[in-house]
Amino acid sequence: MGRITVKEIEEMKKKGEPIVMITAYDYPTSQIADEAGVDIILVGDSVGMVVLGYENTLPVTMEEMMIFTKAVVRGAKRAMIVADMPFMSYQVSVEDAIKNACLFIKECGAHAVKLEGGREVLNIVERLTEIGIPVMGHIGLTPQSIHKIGGYRVQGREEEAKKKLISDAKDLEKAGCFSIVLEAVPMDLAKEITENLSIPTIGIGAGPYCDGQVLVFHDLVGIYTHFKPKFVKRYALIRDIIKDAIVKYKEEVKTRVFPDKDHSYK
Ligand code: KIV
Numbered sequence: 001m002g003r004i005t006v007k008e009i010e011e012m013k014k015k016g017e018p019i020v021m022i023t024a025y026d027y028p029t030s031q032i033a034d035e036a037g038v039d040i041i042l043v044g045d046s047v048g049m050v051v052l053g054y055e056n057t058l059p060v061t062m063e064e065m066m067i068f069t070k071a072v073v074r075g076a077k078r079a080m081i082v083a084d085m086p087f088m089s090y091q092v093s094v095e096d097a098i099k100n101a102c103l104f105i106k107e108c109g110a111h112a113v114k115l116e117g118g119r120e121v122l123n124i125v126e127r128l129t130e131i132g133i134p135v136m137g138h139i140g141l142t143p144q145s146i147h148k149i150g151g152y153r154v155q156g157r158e159e160e161a162k163k164k165l166i167s168d169a170k171d172l173e174k175a176g177c178f179s180i181v182l183e184a185v186p187m188d189l190a191k192e193i194t195e196n197l198s199i200p201t202i203g204i205g206a207g208p209y210c211d212g213q214v215l216v217f218h219d220l221v222g223i224y225t226h227f228k229p230k231f232v233k234r235y236a237l238i239r240d241i242i243k244d245a246i247v248k249y250k251e252e253v254k255t256r257v258f259p260d261k262d263h264s265y266k
Pocket of ligand 1: 042044181214
């Protein structure tokens with residue numbers, strides 16, 4: 001089976017086939033997600049919170065993102081890999097944006113990049129797509145603007161904000177994005193945006209009418225449990241399974257049950 005392409009992702013919207021995206025940051029998780037048959041693996045800058053323990057995504061660097069992206073690329077044979085451009089890797093200048101996006105594509109082997117923002121990033125989207133780098137947009141709740149937004153809350157409830165999101169989505173499509181993440185927006189607004197675009201929307205906390213869905217791996221399997229937004233569905237509670245296994249290991253070492261003869265060399 002070949003690698004999923006941008007064209008196929010766009011076709012899925014036309015066929016009405018939901019697009020499945022999940023985040024991953026390492027080799028084994030990427031392998032598992034790929035074997036499970038997801039369409040897109042996003043190496044999200046959420047890694048900063050769920051893996052590195054930062055308070056938000058702002059401290060994440062290009063160097064960190066490149067290590068995680070390379071590991072994810074090594075793990076997946078079929079899924080498209082999208083690398084998230086971290087805060088300040090594209091906002092300063094178009095030159096910076098091109099240089100950093102190229103690092104993801106050329107050195108890490110990603111197939112596309114994602115960046116946050118609406119009208120303020122249109123020139124960057126245009127340049128990247130002109131030089132052949134597929135770009136996924138991201139509007140609604142954009143965690144890299146957390147200090148401006150003032151908290152992780154639903155966006156686009158007021159008329160002005162709603163209008164801005166609708167026009168940002170249209171502009172991102174015109175600038176060349178092949179898909180757009182809609183994060184934390186009311187489902188009726190997500191529906192309106194989705195119906196107004198010919199490229200797919202991928203929702204997270206944006207209801208059932210988007211063309212696809214994305215969840216953060218650590219939320220989905222229940223490893224990151226400090227904080228659970230309403231839209232997160234936990235399909236497992238792996239944290240408890242891991243903790244039970246480690247507690248058991250600790251007890252067996254303390255009581256000299258492990259290692260036994262079966263786990264030792266003659
Ligand atoms: O960084 C991330 O994981 C994301 C998703 C929430 C879309 O941007």
